[in-house]
Amino acid sequence: MTLGGIDLVALMAMLMVASTPILLAATGELIAEKAGVLNLGVEGMMIMGAIGGFAGAVMTGSPALGFLAGACAGAAMALVFGFLTQVLLSNQVATGLALTLFGMGLSALIGKGFEGVRPPATGKLDLGGLADLPVLGPMLFRHDWVVYLSLALIVAVWLFLHLSRAGLILRAVGENHDAAHALGYRVVMVRLAALAFGGALAGLGGAYLSLVRVPQWTEGMTAGAGWIALAIVVFASWRIERVLLGAYLFGGVTVLQLRLQAAGYAIPVQLLSMAPYVITILVLVIISARHRRGAQAAPAALGRIFHASR
Incomplete structure (x- = not known):
């Protein structure tokens, strides 16, 4: 299936891979x-x-242990x-901005010895006959386990926030x-647990970038992904289903x-490079405006300091 010289099946398959780091980070945030x-240090994590x-x-030599290490690194940063x-x-x-600067500098220092190295390959998840289905197989059922984990987390987080006592406590802490x-x-303790979980998901998203999305280490390779994750949470009105929409849109x-560049369309590369950021923000703003009356507002205590002695 092609349209304008672009393979739509390959486009959809690449979309799921490209969206996974943002989706993980935004879910955690x-x-x-x-x-x-309010943790502005997502990029650093x-x-x-x-x-x-x-x-x-x-x-x-184990991608699974690599993902675990990435999640632990993100959680450690979040706990700091x-x-x-x-x-x-x-x-x-201020602390979130400092965390991002600290993470960028420390990662550059640690990564000096890993430049030009190839990581072990992350295998695809074996889904049997589903992977052989025409059209749907290549698009949906030939991905690694992290892609499906990110989607499962959307359902799990929705259930946690709306149907569990722990989710009610979390929301109560965020409201008052x-x-x-x-x-x-x-x-x-509730906030530290939430931060650790969010940091682990941001770290997992970062590990996915360096192990699957672009299987190599490059200084500053997140390239603003953490800031996009932050924007998606805000413009999604703090609703997990809209976070999924925003991440997949980006x-x-x-x-x-990338496909338009490969197909040779005469569009300035600068416009194409900025398009994901501009279009994502514009569409999410429009979505938020259309649902303004029914949209869930920001948690009332977001960013406020809590002191138990008051």
């Missing part, structure tokens, strides 16, 4: 913000996950942020941390601009 914490996952996979903002009560915006504290909930435009 959604959980953190639902708990009332992703880049640390990228080098952590790459180094882990190269040194052990959590300690500074939830225990030492530092400003969340003083009331949650008065009811006996440990606000700081991934789709990213892949399309």
Whole structure:
């Protein structure tokens, strides 16, 4: 199936791969913000996950251990942020920006010894006869396990937030941390757990970039993916289903601009490179505006400092 010289089946298959890092990072940030914490350090957590996952996979020869190392690196960065903002009560915006700068610098230092190295290949998940289906097989059923994990997490997070007691507590902390504290909930511990989960997903997204999306280590390879994840959460009105839409929209435009370049369309490469960022933000703004009346607002305690003695 081709349209204008572009293979639509290959385009859809690449879309799922390109969207996965953003989807993982945005899902993790959604959980953190639902708990009332604004973490602008997603880019730093992703880049640390990228080098952590790459180094882990190269040194052990196991992609699975590499992904685990990437998730741990992201979670460790998030817990540093959590300690500074939830225990030492530092400003969340400034600390998040500092976390990104710290992650970019530290990853560049660690990654010097891994430049030009190829990581072990991450195999595709064997889905039997589904992979042999015409059209749908190549598009949907020939991917690695991380792609399907990212989709399963969307369902799991929705169920967690809406149908579980723990999800209700998380949302209560994000809406009114003083009331949650008065009811006996440990606000700081809930927020640290949410941050660790979000950091692990951001690190996993970064590891996916360096092990699958672009199987090599390059300094600054996240290239703004963490900031796009942050924007998607905001413009998706803190709703997990819209996070999925936003991530796949960004991934789709990213892949399309690469395909247009490969097909030889006479469009300035600068316009094509900026298109994923511009179009994603514009469409998500339009979606938010159309659903303004029914859209879920930001958590009321988002970014506010909690002090148990007050």
